[in-house]
Amino acid sequence: MTVGILLITHEGIGNAMLEVATRLLRKLPLTTEAFEVPFDADADALLPQASAALRRVDGGHGVLVLTDLYGASPSNIAARLARLGTPVRRVSALNLPMLLRVMNYADLELDELPAVATAGARNGVILDDA
Numbered sequence: 001m002t003v004g005i006l007l008i009t010h011e012g013i014g015n016a017m018l019e020v021a022t023r024l025l026r027k028l029p030l031t032t033e034a035f036e037v038p039f040d041a042d043a044d045a046l047l048p049q050a051s052a053a054l055r056r057v058d059g060g061h062g063v064l065v066l067t068d069l070y071g072a073s074p075s076n077i078a079a080r081l082a083r084l085g086t087p088v089r090r091v092s093a094l095n096l097p098m099l100l101r102v103m104n105y106a107d108l109e110l111d112e113l114p115a116v117a118t119a120g121a122r123n124g125v126i127l128d129d130a
Contacts, residue, residue, distance in 0.1 A: 003110045004057030005032040005102060007094060008050065008078045009068040011039065014094075021099050029106035031057045037074045050077050054086055062087030062110035064102065066094045066117065091117045097124025 005028075007014035014034025022028055035053045037046060054063055063086060067075040070092035082088040091098070091114050101120025102113055 002030055002059035002106065003061045003108075003113060004054075004059050004063040005030050005099075006054055006057050006063050006065045006078075007032070007034040007067075007099075008065055008074040008081075009034065009036055009094060010072070010074060011036045013068050017094065017096060017099055020096060021103060024100065025103055029103055031059055032103075033057050035074075035077075037077060041073065043073050043077050043080075046077060047080060050081055051084060054081050054084075054088070058086055062089070064088075064110060064113045064117065065090045066098065066102075067092045068094045089114045091121075093121055095121050095124060097121060 007017060014036050018032060018034050033053050033056060035050050057063055065078040065088055067078050075092055078090045082090060087110055089110055098117045098121040102117050105116045
């Protein structure tokens with residue numbers, strides 16, 4: 001049993017992130033899925049679909065949900081999913097270094113992965129004076 005990864009993002013972000021991560025790593029070590037939220041979507045109407053995506057990626061040890069923007073509809077849907085029963089941890093400000101870092105620590109428990117994700121995001125930001 002492993003932790004699942006669910007990306008809940010605005011349209012065009014989650015699937016693109018997964019495509020690049022898969023291209024770089026060849027095979028993602030954790031069950032991962034993107035759930036993209038249309039800009040004009042009704043969050044209440046999408047909750048059952050998001051819940052189904054959460055159940056699909058849950059490998060028995062909970063799900064790390066990565067969202068693109070805290071406080072926006074995808075993040076709010078993720079917060080509601082966290083109250084449905086499956087163990088969930090939510091991290092916002094998804095970027096590619098964050099996702100890759102999580103995949104490189106696939107053996108960790110759900111409670112450890114948020115710190116790994118945030119470290120990946122922070123360490124992936126480089127100010128280059130060139």
